[in-house]
Amino acid sequence: MTAGHRLTSRILLFDESGRVLLFRTKAPDTSGFSRWITPGGGVDPGENHAQAAVRELFEETGLVADSVGDPVWNHDFDVVWDAADHSTGHAEFYVHTTGNFEPVNTNWTPEEHVDVEASRWWSLAELESTSEPFEPAELPALVRTHLPAQQLPPQHLPPK
16 A cells, blocks of 8 residues: 545435435455445545535536535544555545435546446435445444434434
């Protein structure tokens, strides 16, 4: 692995039913391990995190958004994949809500055409009960926290 630090922007993309879009991708590792992650990717030179989030949203899904607002969460992480091009990273997470649609791969990079194995809209209940791996580990809590209020299960609505 090459030493280096990578800035990334990720999007919690909700549909009108409160489901979140995730991609199953192969890790940059000789193991071929795959896990579910949110749309997003690296911040390019000259971009800020919000601009990268808008660009990545379009590139990975085909969805055009004017803005993704302010980041709702961030974290620094170590990269453990043996074939990664960086050893640490910093991710800023954004929230965007849209109508349900099928993502398109028209603007994917050549690497994404190899690494992305599937996409799927997940309900919070499905995400909380799955045995399939996902990243970051905090993803279910992030989805629960940022799920549009009208989509929260009744026991999770704030008191009136």
